[in-house]
Amino acid sequence: MPNIQLDSIDLKILKILQEDADISNVSLADRVGLSPSPCLRRVRILEEAGIIKKRVTLLDASALGLHVSVFVLVQLERQIKEQLAAFETEIRKRAEVVECYLMTGESDYLLRVLVPDLATYERFLKDSLTRIEGVANIRSSFALQQVSYSTALPLVHLQ
Template sequence: MPKFKLDRIDCSILALLQKDGRMTNYELADRVGLSPSPCLRRVKALEDAGVIRTYVALVDPDAVNLPVNVFVNVTLERQVEDRLDVFEATVRQWPEVLECYLMTGEADYLLRVVVPDLSSYERFLKQYLTRVPGVASIKSSFALKQVRYQTALPLGQLGV
């Protein structure tokens, strides 16, 4: 996918929407110094280009009883394409896995799993993760405290 050419106004629009995706077009236009119609056209262009993928609500995990974050390093027996594909397709089906990355280094994958408690993670581990064909090892680390959680990308580093 070709890169979308962002200018200063596009970056401002993105920065504001990352902080408040429910901001009205009128407020957004005022904050970036445009009238509403050109602002809406820019937002639509950013959406059409896939720069803005979607709009979401960030839910407090404690409020919905999902306070436990587990970071899981998974190593496969063999790093061959069909094993990677099977693992990735399987992981995509589990709602407890919020993030999954193919990694360099010691482990093949890093997962972030969210569960209500330790026994729920034990169930997840036994009923799902250990049953994936080709998994050689699983190492789990439990987050004690969330020091920083950021969803907004650092657009100020783009230099426009």
């Protein structure tokens, strides 16, 4: 991945694309003060550099019936390379797990799980998570309300 210096126009492009990935190149160029061709060239450079990884459509979980958000702390029996890799392989197979982080501290992993209801979470827990070899401890916390959520990365430190 090439290392590039981001200028103020690059930062404007990134900010706008984080808000609206569907914006046309003509509109994007207009908003950042470039003509379409140089704007598209900059976007392509940002993509080639790996700064823009991909463009996606964000869905409303609640509108799709995914009303229960659970944060799950998982502790393994041993933190050895093979056990970590095996856990990660199994967890990637589960669509309910929308985020998974290897952590420091008391727990080895933090998962964010989205399901329609408590019964579905219970099935996920009993039929999937507890059956992964090496899992020693599982603690679940249910989100009552999403207070803040953003997919946009903070770019202030680059200005």
